[in-house]
Amino acid sequence: MGDSARRQRGLVANMEDVLEVYQRPHDPQRPLVCLDETSKQLIVETRAPIPAKPGRKARHDYEYERNGVANLFMLFAPLEGWRHVKVTDHHTASITPTCSGICRTCIFPTR
Helix, strand or coil, X not given: CCHHHHHHHHHHHHHHHHHHHHCCCCCCCCCCCEEEEEEEEEEEXXXXXXCCECCECCECCCCEEEEEEEEEEEEEECCCCEEXXXXXXXXXXXXXXXXXXXXXXXXXXXX
């Protein structure tokens, strides 16, 4: 078996482990919390659109100016029925402390 096939088997085994987590019964003391992140480029139109006229649609220029980046972090608990989104203007090396704080203080406060 080649290296590529071994890596593929390892990826499949890891995915099966992750999927098993989703099959666990609901336990309010150990909630399943997922984290996802993405970044979005923010843009500003540089020219005003030309308004619509009878028989003609409004026209928008494709030129834009870059206006930074926003990072979105989403915590999602599918079995609990909630999600929380945090938007930041910078990407730190680790968002884990922030997300842990959100879970601990807002979503699952200690008693």
